[in-house]
Amino acid sequence: MLERIFKLRENNTNIKKEFIGGIITFLTMSYILTVNPNILGETGMDKGALFTATALATIIATLLMAFLANLPIAQAPGMGLNTFFAFTVVLGMGYSWQFALTAVFIEGIIFILLTFFNIRELIVNSIPQTLKDAIPVGIGLFITFIGLQHSGLIVQNNATYVAMGDLANPNVWITLIGLVLTGILFAKNVHGAILIGIVVATICGIFFGQVTVPEGGLVALPPSLSPIFLKFEWTNIFTFDMLIVVFTFLFVNLFDTVGTLIGVASRAGFIDKNGNFPQVKNALFADALGTTFGAMLGTSTVTSYVESASGVASGGRTGLTAVSTACMFAIALFFAPVFLMVPPAATAPALIIVGLFMIAAVVKINFDDITESLPAFLTIVMMPFTSSIAQGILFGMLSFVILKVFSNKAKQVSVTVYVIAALLLLKMIMDGLHVLG
Numbered sequence: 001m002l003e004r005i006f007k008l009r010e011n012n013t014n015i016k017k018e019f020i021g022g023i024i025t026f027l028t029m030s031y032i033l034t035v036n037p038n039i040l041g042e043t044g045m046d047k048g049a050l051f052t053a054t055a056l057a058t059i060i061a062t063l064l065m066a067f068l069a070n071l072p073i074a075q076a077p078g079m080g081l082n083t084f085f086a087f088t089v090v091l092g093m094g095y096s097w098q099f100a101l102t103a104v105f106i107e108g109i110i111f112i113l114l115t116f117f118n119i120r121e122l123i124v125n126s127i128p129q130t131l132k133d134a135i136p137v138g139i140g141l142f143i144t145f146i147g148l149q150h151s152g153l154i155v156q157n158n159a160t161y162v163a164m165g166d167l168a169n170p171n172v173w174i175t176l177i178g179l180v181l182t183g184i185l186f187a188k189n190v191h192g193a194i195l196i197g198i199v200v201a202t203i204c205g206i207f208f209g210q211v212t213v214p215e216g217g218l219v220a221l222p223p224s225l226s227p228i229f230l231k232f233e234w235t236n237i238f239t240f241d242m243l244i245v246v247f248t249f250l251f252v253n254l255f256d257t258v259g260t261l262i263g264v265a266s267r268a269g270f271i272d273k274n275g276n277f278p279q280v281k282n283a284l285f286a287d288a289l290g291t292t293f294g295a296m297l298g299t300s301t302v303t304s305y306v307e308s309a310s311g312v313a314s315g316g317r318t319g320l321t322a323v324s325t326a327c328m329f330a331i332a333l334f335f336a337p338v339f340l341m342v343p344p345a346a347t348a349p350a351l352i353i354v355g356l357f358m359i360a361a362v363v364k365i366n367f368d369d370i371t372e373s374l375p376a377f378l379t380i381v382m383m384p385f386t387s388s389i390a391q392g393i394l395f396g397m398l399s400f401v402i403l404k405v406f407s408n409k410a411k412q413v414s415v416t417v418y419v420i421a422a423l424l425l426l427k428m429i430m431d432g433l434h435v436l437g
Contacts, residue, residue, distance in 0.1 A: 006070055006318040013317040018072070021316025022324020024195050025074050026332075027342055028350045029307040032058070032076045033332060039082045040300060043090040043097040048223030053297040055222070055333050061290025061302045062326040066319030068289075069282035072312055073264055074325045075290045078303035081253060085300040089245055098233035103242060104301050105232060107249040108292030115284045123258065126416035131396045132262055132271070133364040134376035138383035138392045139263040139306050140358025145384040147351030150344035151175030170208035171345035174201050178349035186353070194314045194350045201346035210345065214337035222333045228298025244430075253301050257287050259389035260304040264312055266361055306389070310350045313357050371407050375400035394424050 008014060037050035054077055061075035089100040114120045127135075148154045152171040157163035165172055178201030185193035205211035236242055261283055262271070271277050283304070290302040311321050362380075366372045379396030383389055401421040404413045 017315035018320035021311035021321040025311030026328035046227035057294035064286035066322035070319040072316035072321030105295035111288035134379040136263040140355040144355030147348040151348040371403040
């Protein structure tokens with residue numbers, strides 16, 4: 001049955017690889033179970049209910065990705081999107097969290113329609129090849145940066161923005177031990193190297209006093225969803241602010257999802273030699289449906305997670321990996337104290353190693369043509385330096401169009417790319433006017 005549904009032989013994988021890939025993906029993104037409730041909880045939403053909503057939205061959206069697109073990509077409430085929800089829409093603009101949830105729900109419906117009419121797929125397939133090659137590199141550096149932050153190897157510095165962390169910090173050594181061990185295991189072609197590295201790093205965390213083994217009950221029923229379930233507010237849906245909020249959710253989610261899908265798909269070898277991604281329409285449907293269901297449950301926009309690349313790097317190739325990840329989140333609903341004992345420092349080596357694998361695509365970029373290399377370079381550097389996949393795509397796409405037009409190569413730019421660039425430029429102008437205002 002699994003072979004028929006997920007085509008394991010065709011994708012050169014097996015049940016063991018898929019299962020391990022799913023566990024690793026879960027471990028590298030399980031932080032969302034604590035981070036998302038904390039961020040959205042700033043709006044006054046019930047944190048217990050948010051924990052349940054986050055887990056359920058992740059499970060549903062990831063299963064949709066598994067069965068609709070047969071991809072090893074997990075989905076969950078997106079980082080950045082939850083911050084916009086809480087700190088801009090609610091705390092900044094003064095609207096209720098019910099208003100923000102309504103905007104997310106409307107966004108999901110619009111995305112379903114855009115996907116049905118192939119508009120989102122058209123956008124994905126029209127992205128220039130040089131940017132498709134650059135996107136996984138930028139994402140690789142971005143998630144490496146996240147891993148280094150989680151480890152304490154790099155810290156904030158007022159003068160230089162980032163600096164070397166304190167080597168007396170036990171988290172640094174937890175990460176370094178896990179990183180070195182994982183590298184050695186990869187060199188020896190040991191299957192499940194990333195998972196083994198996470199487990200050993202967590203055990204080290206116990207000895208370093210950075211991990212507390214749960215002493216209370218290990219099993220508990222999930223908190224009730226009732227405080228946030230289907231709590232929509234329809235009184236302001238025709239206001240200009242609602243239009244702006246929905247547009248921003250649409251914009252950020254579109255390019256975060258597109259960037260993540262292309263990055264992970266490139267790493268897994270799902271993009272054909274013509275630069276097309278055959279499963280993209282079903283993947284975008286899964287994303288749109290996940291966002292819609294997530295809003296109904298009471299959480300911010302759901303999107304594909306770049307951490308899925310860690311599962312792909314360990315061998316995950318089909319939707320069975322996503323099913324495994326969803327099962328882990330289902331278990332986490334009832335065993336949260338156990339699963340959440342894995343510290344960020346123990347999952348940091350996985351992010352760093354995956355970053356290494358993803359930057360390999362940089363060799364495909366044509367550095368002899370400045371109209372190809374500069375847009376690619378801006379895409380790569382803007383992702384980690386702005387902590388935003390979407391911003392990397394924005395600068396890459398705009399620079400690609402401008403350079404091609406002013407170097408007499410305008411014919412190399414498709415009509416779709418011109419439209420996208422115009423919308424991106426409009427968004428940048430609107431952001432600038434908002435700051436000035």
